[in-house]
Amino acid sequence: MSSAPAPKQDRSRVTRQRILEAAVESLATRGWDASTVSVIAADAEASRGALQHHFPTREDLIIAALDYMFEKRAAQMAALTIPDLTGPDRVAMVVRTVVDLYIGSLFRASLQVWNAASADPALRDRILPLEHKFGSGVHDLTVRLLGVDDSDPQVRSLIRATLDLARGLALADVLTDDSRRRRRVVDAWAAQLAVALAARSS
Amino acid sequence: MSSAPAPKQDRSRVTRQRILEAAVESLATRGWDASTVSVIAADAEASRGALQHHFPTREDLIIAALDYMFEKRAAQMAALTIPDLTGPDRVAMVVRTVVDLYIGSLFRASLQVWNAASADPALRDRILPLEHKFGSGVHDLTVRLLGVDDSDPQVRSLIRATLDLARGLALADVLTDDSRRRRRVVDAWAAQLAVALAARSS
Numbered sequence: 001m002s003s004a005p006a007p008k009q010d011r012s013r014v015t016r017q018r019i020l021e022a023a024v025e026s027l028a029t030r031g032w033d034a035s036t037v038s039v040i041a042a043d044a045e046a047s048r049g050a051l052q053h054h055f056p057t058r059e060d061l062i063i064a065a066l067d068y069m070f071e072k073r074a075a076q077m078a079a080l081t082i083p084d085l086t087g088p089d090r091v092a093m094v095v096r097t098v099v100d101l102y103i104g105s106l107f108r109a110s111l112q113v114w115n116a117a118s119a120d121p122a123l124r125d126r127i128l129p130l131e132h133k134f135g136s137g138v139h140d141l142t143v144r145l146l147g148v149d150d151s152d153p154q155v156r157s158l159i160r161a162t163l164d165l166a167r168g169l170a171l172a173d174v175l176t177d178d179s180r181r182r183r184r185v186v187d188a189w190a191a192q193l194a195v196a197l198a199a200r201s202s
Numbered sequence: 203m204s205s206a207p208a209p210k211q212d213r214s215r216v217t218r219q220r221i222l223e224a225a226v227e228s229l230a231t232r233g234w235d236a237s238t239v240s241v242i243a244a245d246a247e248a249s250r251g252a253l254q255h256h257f258p259t260r261e262d263l264i265i266a267a268l269d270y271m272f273e274k275r276a277a278q279m280a281a282l283t284i285p286d287l288t289g290p291d292r293v294a295m296v297v298r299t300v301v302d303l304y305i306g307s308l309f310r311a312s313l314q315v316w317n318a319a320s321a322d323p324a325l326r327d328r329i330l331p332l333e334h335k336f337g338s339g340v341h342d343l344t345v346r347l348l349g350v351d352d353s354d355p356q357v358r359s360l361i362r363a364t365l366d367l368a369r370g371l372a373l374a375d376v377l378t379d380d381s382r383r384r385r386r387v388v389d390a391w392a393a394q395l396a397v398a399l400a401a402r403s404s
């Protein structure tokens with residue numbers, strides 16, 4: 001609550017974060033083409049010079065923005081707990097929580113970048129390690145929250161299927177609000193996953 | 203096998219189809235921005251004039267191209283049969299077949315158009331009815347091939363989940379060849395779907 005000016009290094013870090021968040025939001029709402037460096041600088045109330053000091057190219061900015069948001073999401077995931085539930089109720093809560101991680105601005109922004117990367121091998125090579133890191137993080141989180149043993153190949157495949165389902169549901173939400181239909185699909189899936197996991201652990 | 207020239211109307215229809223197929227292929231491989239009317243005309247070995255005679259705007263061309271490919275896919279789907287299999291083997295074969303409908307050029311092209319539509323409400327309004335038609339067609343096909351009763355809400359939700367999974371798997375295949383991992387995921391889910399469907403019908 002001090003009114004003393006923040007040290008220069010802190011101000012720079014805060015500016016950097018504001019730029020990265022503006023980049024993700026712009027990609028998600030305006031799309032790839034319209035998310036120019038100038039537009040993102042204006043959204044973040046940063047000068048073009050400040051932006052280019054942190055990120056020499058537009059591609060550097062976009063990669064850094066996804067990485068920052070993934071890391072932020074990973075920190076949220078590490079803190080997640082599902083208390084006091086067991087059996088099918090726990091599975092339902094975990095699947096809903098994991099699906100929710102995929103819905104929203106970060107997915108929309110990522111989709112814009114994937115799409116650009118599908119016609120741009122150099123961008124693709126920079127995106128794939130990020131995707132892999134995020135995918136592994138969500139997988140490990142799901143295993144931990146479910147409390148299952150994913151050295152069982154069938155369990156591992158079913159968890160992967162759940163994350164692929166989440167990605168498909170996120171895609172269905174890009175053009176319309178799909179939340180009502182999604183809830184029914186997620187609950188039907190979770191009920192079936194609970195049956196499968198109970199059979200594997202017994 | 204006649205060498206007589208085709209009637210003018212037939213030639214026009216053939217040119218139209220060649221243009222539509224070139225448009226889908228260009229979207230899938232070059233992306234949205236690079237798929238200009240000139241590039242697609244060159245791919246289809248059609249004049250720009252011929253192309254603009256059929257499709258006044260680039261958007262008309264792209265909508266018509268997706269519609270044409272969906273219709274062609276629908277005709278393939280109507281002809282599909284899964285002979286001589288019952289129980290879990292039949293479910294596995296149906297799920298594999300349905301997932302395969304989502305993998306490939308048509309999905310990649312659609313993804314480019316969805317992405318553009320997510321920042322363009324007018325394009326979005328033209329895309330949604332096409333998406334709905336394709337989704338219903340695949341749903342009905344899946345019900346028919348599985349031989350299940352989808353007036354049961356749980357069965358309906360599980361079939362929808364299967365199609366959402368297929369969409370997520372198609373997305374995972376855009377940046378890398380995901381076919382080996384996909385086969386394991388599909389088979390794990392199909393085994394679980396078979397258990398669920400057997401329980402609902404008994």
